[in-house]
Amino acid sequence: MKKITVGFLALLFLMTLGGCKKKEKVKVIPPAEKQVAKTGEEVKEKPIPKPVVQEESIEDMSLEEINKKGYLQRIHFDFDKYNIREDQKPILIKNAEWLKAHPTVKILIEGHCDERGTEEYNLALGEKRAKAVRDFLISLGISPDRIKIVSYGKSRPLDPRHNEEAWAKNRRAEFVIIAK
Secondary structure, three states: OHHHHHHHHHHHHHHHHHHOOOOOOOOOOOOOOOEEOOOOOEEOOOOOOOOOOOOOOOOOOOHHHHHHHOOOOOEEOOOOOOOOOHHHHHHHHHHHHHHHHOOOOEEEEEEEOOOOOOHHHHHHHHHHHHHHHHHHHHHOOOOHHHEEEEEEEOOOOOOOOOOHHHHHHHOEEEEEEEEO
16 A cells, blocks of 8 residues: 555656646847848847937027026036136037027027126126137037127126135026027
8 A cells, every 4th residue: 555655646746747837948139139030031120219308399488488497507617717617518518409409599698707806807707708608609500690698797696605615606607598
């Protein structure tokens, strides 16, 4: 009887092993490899579509609304300098791309300074900053007819505090859309 029980259990064990489905090996083909269909023809890869980002039309907005949206971003300058910093160039490049996409838009570039220095000195420095930005945008293909400049010197601080952090914020060029 013991032999029958052991045999029965061994048979039952073998049946459960035989009943398990074997896992299929799936070959993953990297996208760089060409795929060939069973007919021998090359399967062409379909490009992955880029998501479509719908930008708002500025046609139905007032100039005030357009400027509040912040399509054009300000840039900052080092103390007592008017040259465009390397870390600010990508911002200007994006601004130029937006301007190219909106060829009828005209802008005013405002040059600003921190509170240190005389009013006359800061007005001159603010003008140099605005001109440097204008020249950079022109070098990127923006028509000079679309750009006006003004210097406010130290008269319009972004941050009214009297410390280095505030002064760094105030040394800037702002963009104002004046026509669309």
